[in-house]
Amino acid sequence: MxxxxxxxxxxxxxxxxxxxxxxxxxxxxxxxxxxxxxxxxxxxxxxxxxxxxxxxxxxxxxxxxxxxxxxxxxxxxxxxxxxxxxxxxxxxxYLSGAITFDPVVTTLDATLASQIVWLDSLVMNVDRTARNTNMLMWKKELWLIDHGAALYFHHSWNNWEEQAKRPFPQIKDHVLLPLASELEAVDAAFRAVLSSDRIQAILSVIPDSWLKGVESPFESAEEHRQAYAHFLETRLAHSETFVKGADHARKALI
The missing domain is CATH 3.30.200 (Phosphorylase Kinase; domain 1)
Structure with missing residues (x-):
């Protein structure tokens, strides 16, 4: 810089x-x-x-x-x-000239809304609400930003293996939840994309210095990295749980 x-x-x-x-x-x-x-x-x-x-x-x-x-x-x-x-x-x-996504101004179709809700349920992203959508419109296309509040279990690593199997109750506040009527179809398609190899490839780019430099119960950077892999793979294996939870929350809204 x-x-x-x-x-x-x-x-x-x-x-x-x-x-x-x-x-x-x-x-x-x-x-x-x-x-x-x-x-x-x-x-x-x-x-x-x-x-x-x-x-x-x-x-x-x-x-x-x-x-x-x-x-x-x-x-x-x-x-x-x-x-x-x-x-x-x-x-x-930096997306120069981008504007904050406004659900009143821009209506998304059910497929895209369901895809975003599924992603945020998978990674436990608490920060895609009407108050702060963390989405931008740039060159007439939707962009996702600001995911630092996701994976919040890693701030303590308490019961993280159990958390991987649970629904995501905060999805009830998701700005796109009322539109997310195609979660089951999205679930099948996205689980096919996120193979173990794909997850490992993504996690491999985390610098070892970051994994060693934070307080954690792990003895090495690689053990820390594999804990993230285990969390994500477990969550994908139990995706039916968070999909059903999101669908129940959606039906309670409409």
Whole structure:
């Protein structure tokens, strides 16, 4: 990253628009913000799962910050964040001119709505609500963003193997749930895409330093990585549970 442009004051995480040495702009997610590296891990895993399933997701790249980056930024809070984030961070290609998805303005068909609800049920994404859709319209196409709140079990790893088999009750607040009438068909199609090999390929790109650098009950980066694989594979094997849970929640709304 070569130039700090402006913070995006969303919640407490303070992501920023930056310019990289390839002269493109990115939204930089800082390792020193909020819940730290675990948010970056969720952003990476879920973003690449979404891409594998055919959704449009901004390009995700690794971004290294050195001690000189943003030195001229006058805001002390931002300076503290930058100092805490030296090293490897995560960035997403900035979709210049994109607008926030508004379900009142743009109506999605049942298939696409069901696909997004299925994805968010799989990864336990609590952050796709009417209050904050975390979807953008860019060049007349829908893009999915901001997946750092997903996979929230990894903040403690308590009962994670059991959590993998459970419904996702927070799906009741999903902005697209009323439209998601094709969950069973989507379930069959998406489970076929997310093979064990595909999941392993996605998880293989998580830097070992991130897996070693967070508090966890695992002795090695690889053991940590395989715990994510086991969670996702178990969840896929029990997808009927979260699909039925989402469908019941949808029928309660309509």
């Amino acid at each position: 070569t130039r700090y442009i402006t913070p995006l004051r969303e919640g407490g995480s303070l992501p920023a628009i930056v310019e990289a040495d390839d002269e493109f702009m990115y939204v930089l997610k800082f390792r020193g913000a909020g819940q730290g590296i675990k948010v970056l891990i969720a952003e990476l895993i879920v973003g690449e799962i979404a891409r594998a399933l055919g959704f449009k997701v901004p390009e995700i790249v690794f971004a290294t910050l050195d001690e000189a980056f943003g030195r001229t930024e006058p805001d002390e809070e931002i300076q503290d964040l930058l100092r805490a984030s030296e090293g490897l961070n995560l960035a997403l290609h």
